[in-house]
Amino acid sequence: MNRGYMGKILMVDLSRGEISEEVIPDNVYENYLSGLGLGAYILFNRIPAGADPLGPDNILGFLTGLLTGTGSFFSGRWMVAGKSPLTGCWGDANCGGNLSPAIKRCGYDGIFFKGISEKPVYLYVDSGRAELRDASSLWGKDAVETEETLLLEGGKGARVACIGQAGENRSLIAGICNDKGRLAARSGLGAVMGSKRLKALVVNGKRRIQPFNRHEIKRLSQSCNRWVQFQPPLFSGPALSRVGTLMRLLPTQMAQDGLLYKFFLKKWGTVSMNQVSIEIGDSPIKNWKGTNEDFGPGRSLTVNPDAITGREFVKYHCYGCPLGCGGKCSLPGQKGGETHKPEYETVLALGGLCMNEDADSIFHMNEMLNRAGMDTISAGGTVAFALECYEKGILTKDDTGGLELTWGNAPAILALVEKMIRREGIGDVLADGTKVAARRIGKGSEAFAMHVGGQEPAMHDGRNDPGFNVHYAVEATPGRHTIGAQLYYEMFQLWKEVKGIPRAKPLYSKDRKYLADHEKAVMAAACSKYMNVANGAGLCMFGLLMGVTRTPLFAWLNAATGWRKTPGQYLDIGARIQTLKQAFNIKHGVDPRSIRVSDRMLGKPALPAGANKGRTTDLEKVRGNYWDQFGWDPETGVPDPEALERLGIKT
Amino acid sequence: MAYRITTECNGCTACVRLCPTGAIAGERKALHAVNPSLCIECGACGRVCPQDAVQDAFGIACRRIPKLSLWPKPVVDAKICVSCRICIEGCPASCLAGRMDGGEKHEIAFLAEPKACISCGFCEADCPVEAIRLVVPEQPAVEVKQS
Numbered sequence: 001m002n003r004g005y006m007g008k009i010l011m012v013d014l015s016r017g018e019i020s021e022e023v024i025p026d027n028v029y030e031n032y033l034s035g036l037g038l039g040a041y042i043l044f045n046r047i048p049a050g051a052d053p054l055g056p057d058n059i060l061g062f063l064t065g066l067l068t069g070t071g072s073f074f075s076g077r078w079m080v081a082g083k084s085p086l087t088g089c090w091g092d093a094n095c096g097g098n099l100s101p102a103i104k105r106c107g108y109d110g111i112f113f114k115g116i117s118e119k120p121v122y123l124y125v126d127s128g129r130a131e132l133r134d135a136s137s138l139w140g141k142d143a144v145e146t147e148e149t150l151l152l153e154g155g156k157g158a159r160v161a162c163i164g165q166a167g168e169n170r171s172l173i174a175g176i177c178n179d180k181g182r183l184a185a186r187s188g189l190g191a192v193m194g195s196k197r198l199k200a201l202v203v204n205g206k207r208r209i210q211p212f213n214r215h216e217i218k219r220l221s222q223s224c225n226r227w228v229q230f231q232p233p234l235f236s237g238p239a240l241s242r243v244g245t246l247m248r249l250l251p252t253q254m255a256q257d258g259l260l261y262k263f264f265l266k267k268w269g270t271v272s273m274n275q276v277s278i279e280i281g282d283s284p285i286k287n288w289k290g291t292n293e294d295f296g297p298g299r300s301l302t303v304n305p306d307a308i309t310g311r312e313f314v315k316y317h318c319y320g321c322p323l324g325c326g327g328k329c330s331l332p333g334q335k336g337g338e339t340h341k342p343e344y345e346t347v348l349a350l351g352g353l354c355m356n357e358d359a360d361s362i363f364h365m366n367e368m369l370n371r372a373g374m375d376t377i378s379a380g381g382t383v384a385f386a387l388e389c390y391e392k393g394i395l396t397k398d399d400t401g402g403l404e405l406t407w408g409n410a411p412a413i414l415a416l417v418e419k420m421i422r423r424e425g426i427g428d429v430l431a432d433g434t435k436v437a438a439r440r441i442g443k444g445s446e447a448f449a450m451h452v453g454g455q456e457p458a459m460h461d462g463r464n465d466p467g468f469n470v471h472y473a474v475e476a477t478p479g480r481h482t483i484g485a486q487l488y489y490e491m492f493q494l495w496k497e498v499k500g501i502p503r504a505k506p507l508y509s510k511d512r513k514y515l516a517d518h519e520k521a522v523m524a525a526a527c528s529k530y531m532n533v534a535n536g537a538g539l540c541m542f543g544l545l546m547g548v549t550r551t552p553l554f555a556w557l558n559a560a561t562g563w564r565k566t567p568g569q570y571l572d573i574g575a576r577i578q579t580l581k582q583a584f585n586i587k588h589g590v591d592p593r594s595i596r597v598s599d600r601m602l603g604k605p606a607l608p609a610g611a612n613k614g615r616t617t618d619l620e621k622v623r624g625n626y627w628d629q630f631g632w633d634p635e636t637g638v639p640d641p642e643a644l645e646r647l648g649i650k651t
Numbered sequence: 652m653a654y655r656i657t658t659e660c661n662g663c664t665a666c667v668r669l670c671p672t673g674a675i676a677g678e679r680k681a682l683h684a685v686n687p688s689l690c691i692e693c694g695a696c697g698r699v700c701p702q703d704a705v706q707d708a709f710g711i712a713c714r715r716i717p718k719l720s721l722w723p724k725p726v727v728d729a730k731i732c733v734s735c736r737i738c739i740e741g742c743p744a745s746c747l748a749g750r751m752d753g754g755e756k757h758e759i760a761f762l763a764e765p766k767a768c769i770s771c772g773f774c775e776a777d778c779p780v781e782a783i784r785l786v787v788p789e790q791p792a793v794e795v796k797q798s
Contacts, residue, residue: 071737071779101740127672128689157745206672206743208691208773221779225733315756319740322733322780324757 002210004070004560005034009042010108010130012123014196015056015115019123019130024109030563031648033536034066034109036092037577039081042112043090044584044649051588053085054170054195061112062161062201064104065538068320069209071217072556073224074543076100076319078161078178079535083588084187085195086172086378086433087454089595090476090584091187092535096318096326097179100538102159105205106130113196122162122200124154127207135199139168142371143177146200154202162200163190164373169423170194172432173378173456177370181340182326185375186455187477188433212562220552220559224543227259227550228322234267237275237306241297244279248292248611253513255504258491258545262323265542268305269315269325270344274351275300281464281611283348286355286407287384288450288461288600291610295352302359303347311363312341318540325542331367332360339367342376348459349380350413354387358410365417372421378433379420381456383413385434386426388448394441401425453478453595460485463603463612466514466622470524473619474626474637476581478595482541484527486513486520493547494526497554497567501526516618521625529574533557536577576647579630579639583649592627592637652708653690654697656683659704666696666705671743671769693743693771698722722770723785729759731782736760738774738783747774 003026012019024038032041039061051057060082067075078100084091103111106125113123120135138146143164150160159178166174167190174190175183193199211217264272277283278292278300285295301307309327317324331337342362346369350362369376389395390405397404401419403412403426419427430437434449434456450456452472458481462469467485475483490504502519534544534553543551554567565573585592603616628634631643644650653674656666662680674690677683685696697705697713705713716722725738725747734757739747746767749758760783762768775783 069741071777073735073779076736098736098740128674128686157742206691207689208741208743214776218779218781222781225780229733312756314751314758316758317734317736319736322735324734327756 002212003029003562004209004211005029005066006104006107006109006209008108009038009110009112010125012111012113012130012132013115014113014117014121014132014198017132019132029066029561031573032577032580033533033573035063035536035538036079036081037532037536037573038110039063039079039092040090040577040580040584042110043081043083044580044587047083049587049589051083053083053088053192056114056116058083058192059112059114060189060192060196060198061110062103063110064100065536067537067539067556067560068104069101070211070556070560071214071221072560073221073228073320073322074540074551075538076321077538077540078103078184079538080176080184080189082189082192084189084477085191086188087478088588089453089478089590090581091189092477093175093184093186093189094535095176095178095182095184096321096540097182098319099159099161099178099203101209101319102157102203102205104209105207106203107205107207111201113198116195117197120197120199122150122198122202124202126204138199140165143373144180144371147177147180150200150202154204157206158202158204160200160202163193164371165421166190166372166374166431167194169431171374171420171423172436173375173382174373175375177373181367181370183370183373183375185377186480190373211560213559216559217556220555224551225322227546228262228266231263231266234263237268237304237309238297238301240264240272240305241275241279241300244276245297247280251510252507253510255490255506256487258547259550261491262546265325266323268309269327269341271303271308271341271347272305273344274303274305274308274347277344277348277459278352279611282461283352283459284461285352287353287388287448288598289388290355291607291612293610295355299357300352302357303351303362307359308341308347321540321543323542329363332363337367339363340370342366345459346376346380349377350383353380353384353459354413355407356410356413357408361410361414365414368417368421374421377458378456379417381450382420382430382434382437383416385437385445385449386416386430389441389445392448394443394445395426399426450598450601451479452597455479457481457601461612462597462601462617463607463615466617467520467524469597469602469617469619470520470622470626471527472601473595473597474524474623475528476578476585483531484524486523488545489523489527491545491547492527492530493549494530497548498526498571499568514615514617516621518625520622521629524622524626525629526571528578529571532574532577533570536573575630576649579632579643579647580649582630582632582637583639583644586638652692653687654685654692654694654708655706656685656696657704657706658682659702661702663701665699665701669695669699669769671695691743693769693773695769695771698770720790721787722768723787724765724768724770725762725774725783726786727760727762728782728784731780732759733780733782734758734760735779737777737779741773741777743771743773744769
């Protein structure tokens with residue numbers, strides 16, 4: 001029966017060099033979908049309690065979405081899951097590009113790795129065979145060089161995921177790279193790949209992916225495409241920052257329609273938000289202690305959307321995407337050099353967070369980090385931490401190997417990033433993120449280490465949208481910004497399809513955002529559930545931001561599988577996946593209450609000036625209510641045995 | 652469901668060489684066989700078989716298209732294409748690619764390697780916005796000698 005998924009996974013035991021195929025029963029897909037849902041199902045059952053994330057018992061899964069290859073738009077995300085060495089919790093990351101359909105066309109919904117190989121290897125898979133091959137000659141090469149070599153070996157149509165030096169060095173902020181510089185960056189899963197001595201995954205599948213009703217999927221895709229292609233002319237990049245200024249000055253907040261954000265994404269990509277975000281107070285400045293006033297539109301003008309896209313010579317689309325927010329840019333000062341267009345997170349993490357206004361340095365660091373396979377968010381967060389330690393005298397010039405780590409000192413920041421990649425001197429201290437670095441440095445530096453459960457948060461300030469703080473704290477993978485926020489809830493417009501969840505008010509006072517009422521928990525839980533469904537389907541969040549009626553996730557899923565589930569039933573699946581991930585954390589000894597958001601991020605003490613002046617988040621209250629939404633203990637966040645049994649989860 | 656090779660097969664290996672997934676096994680002058688787990692029903696074996704020895708999943712004999720130049724090829728309408736790459740990544744022969752076309756900086760799909768195309772039509776079937784049509788290429792005019 002054609003159901004959109006392949007019904008099989010590949011399990012690779014690197015210690016023994018054994019590769020086996022496993023058939024997954026249909027009911028697993030009905031309960032957990034594919035993608036991260038399937039990943040949670042496999043990893044929860046097979047990683048023994050308390051396993052060392054960098055040891056042989058951890059399992060690393062590469063997963064594709066249920067909708068990938070069925071003809072639905074935005075379905076090109078591939079996902080990677082495992083126990084995170086950065087947080088000790090459930091870890092996952094996802095990325096676009098062209099890898100996902102290539103994995104699925106090998107005939108598998110996921111490829112899982114356990115054990116540790118004796119020597120560096122890579123896995124080659126095509127439609128009919130899978131074999132481990134020697135990667136000794138690739139070890140030490142950066143991700144782009146590795147991919148170029150393996151594309152030649154893999155043959156026409158091959159796609160590659162690999163690690164760079166950061167993953168090899170087991171840097172806890174390492175990611176996994178594909179398409180020559182795109183990273184599944186979060187959760188430090190590149191270090192897991194490095195610990196397994198798995199340099200790369202090469203896939204060259206030619207199988208056909210068969211949905212239940214391709215005609216219906218196409219019909220839905222065409223109606224979605226009409227919204228994507230609707231694009232009015234927009235003002236210039238620098239003028240966009242003034243929109244941010246206006247939004248900051250207004251005492252009221254309008255419920256935001258994601259279609260507006262789509263206009264910006266289609267024209268500029270994520271960098272469209274560079275200046276707006278600082279202006280409205282969404283982007284943290286100066287290691288979260290500064291404000292928009294410290295890094296005003298004049299200073300950030302160097303990274304305004306037009307300045308970034310001015311270097312863009314081609315826009316590229318990920319698989320299945322009609323929007324195309326990605327791009328390739330020329331590398332300043334390097335003839336023939338190119339880099340992926342730096343994303344919003346990269347620009348702000350290495351820019352405003354470090355008070356760095358030198359755009360050239362950001363382009364270079366973007367390329368260096370992509371090649372090394374290191375998360376730009378975490379790298380930027382860690383550099384900002386080091387700058388503050390230097391400012392406070394905790395780090396001195398002797399410690400930094402002569403680098404003068406003052407705010408905005410671009411050459412020094414660039415040199416520091418290089419040291420982190422190579423694990424040289426101070427770089428070795430910082431290469432595992434802020435939490436570990438603060439432990440190594442001591443002297444009270446923990447107060448400047450901005451992290452949630454060990455992971456550096458993204459460039460979205462919970463003092464502006466408290467929803468970000470809630471999700472940083474409550475998700476099974478702490479510090480993630482791509483699951484929920486009040487802003488996302490407004491954009492998803494779930495109330496249009498799901499009964500019983502609150503409709504966003506079109507216009508409201510900004511103070512309302514900070515009320516830790518019951519409704520906020522309902523909204524946050526809905527976001528988590530919805531994104532679990534989306535991650536099971538392999539959809540890109542930027543598509544979902546257009547709203548559930550314009551990007552018909554549930555209808556696509558029904559057309560691909562032949563199921564007749566209601567949106568409410570899909571959200572129940574999302575809740576089941578969320579519970580399973582929470583149970584994964586409990587199994588591995590994580591106390592949900594122990595996942596702390598750094599005080600400064602919560603507004604303790606509150607900022608004295610700027611867009612987020614006086615704003616704080618009452619996390620405790622919303623978190624308890626959020627846990628209650630899933631039937632978990634509101635005091636402890638532990639799913640009780642009855643709730644697990646009801647969902648069919650065996651512990 | 653998969654294609655099948657009947658005993659009419661004379662072991663010419665034409666289909667073995669053309670099959671994009673390596674699903675057909677067979678030595679020269681020996682009966683060939685399709686591995687059903689690898690067959691993607693692209694029909695290339697049927698189009699090339701000189702013996703009409705291939706049956707599709709429903710048991711219907713495939714029709715050979717004797718001249719390769721008469722095999723239909725995809726033509727992409729650049730005005731409709733949304734650069735989503737679904738055809739490029741779905742092509743079992745990897746013969747499609749993207750190129751700049753028109754004013755914007757987006758790459759539009761096109762048939763980069765016409766000789767590798769096996770006329771399976773998956774690109775046409777998969778394109779969500781109906782931007783691809785399979786068309787028999789125009790044949791070069793043949794000069795007729797007048798007696």
